Amino acid sequence: MMNRPKETTMTYEQETDTRLAEVYGEILRLRNRQAGNREQLMYHAGLRKRYTTRSKYTWTNDGDFVEVSFPDALDRVQAMLAESGDEYFNPLSRGGTIQQVRDNLDKLDQLEIDIAKAEGEYMELEAAYTGWSRFFLVTSSRGHIHSSMGCSTCRPTTTYGWLPGLSGLTETDAVAEHGPALCSVCFPTAPVEMVGGWITAAQAQRRAA
Numbered sequence: 001m002m003n004r005p006k007e008t009t010m011t012y013e014q015e016t017d018t019r020l021a022e023v024y025g026e027i028l029r030l031r032n033r034q035a036g037n038r039e040q041l042m043y044h045a046g047l048r049k050r051y052t053t054r055s056k057y058t059w060t061n062d063g064d065f066v067e068v069s070f071p072d073a074l075d076r077v078q079a080m081l082a083e084s085g086d087e088y089f090n091p092l093s094r095g096g097t098i099q100q101v102r103d104n105l106d107k108l109d110q111l112e113i114d115i116a117k118a119e120g121e122y123m124e125l126e127a128a129y130t131g132w133s134r135f136f137l138v139t140s141s142r143g144h145i146h147s148s149m150g151c152s153t154c155r156p157t158t159t160y161g162w163l164p165g166l167s168g169l170t171e172t173d174a175v176a177e178h179g180p181a182l183c184s185v186c187f188p189t190a191p192v193e194m195v196g197g198w199i200t201a202a203q204a205q206r207r208a209a
């Protein structure tokens with residue numbers, strides 16, 4: 001099952017999707033870092049999180065329920081920087097030194113450049129896609145093997161891992177390598193014995209790119 005010899009040379013489809021999987025992972029990492037740096041900026045702007053549900057929140061001023069957007073917070077921090085000159089920077093709450101605030105703004109600028117570059121490469125590679133078969137595992141929970149990252153049986157928060165080594169190959173190849181776990185919606189014509197098995201998130205994380 002799992003010990004099929006690895007191809008020594010990749011096909012065009014496998015090569016393209018291997019690079020796409022790398023760039024996809026890179027974009028996720030960069031966006032994660034950007035979220036962290038943006039959060040830092042919100043604190044530098046003197047804002048706090050106000051939870052509206054257990055997991056959802058908006059950024060607000062203390063004692064004030066008006067939501068403040070990221071661009072507004074950015075304006076606010078830039079105005080504070082302009083006013084404070086080179087003195088110690090102590091905004092309304094959880095402040096940092098002026099250097100920390102400047103460094104964070106520099107990082108945010110650089111992240112924007114890096115994300116645009118990675119997304120550009122992703123779109124360029126994706127533009128070369130002619131519709132060959134692709135296989136994805138769900139990495140956020142127990143799941144099936146899907147043919148895209150837009151499967152209607154998954155949630156918007158589902159995360160996927162690519163299986164670029166299977167790109168351009170058949171459903172039978174995917175099942176030979178990962179077991180009969182095909183998604184019935186993504187692979188409506190697959191024989192019933194290839195469909196419906198589960199792969200755990202931990203297994204998926206080990207197997208996927």
Ligand SMILES: [Zn+2]
Pocket residue numbers: 145146147151152153183184185186187
């Ligand atoms: Zn599916």
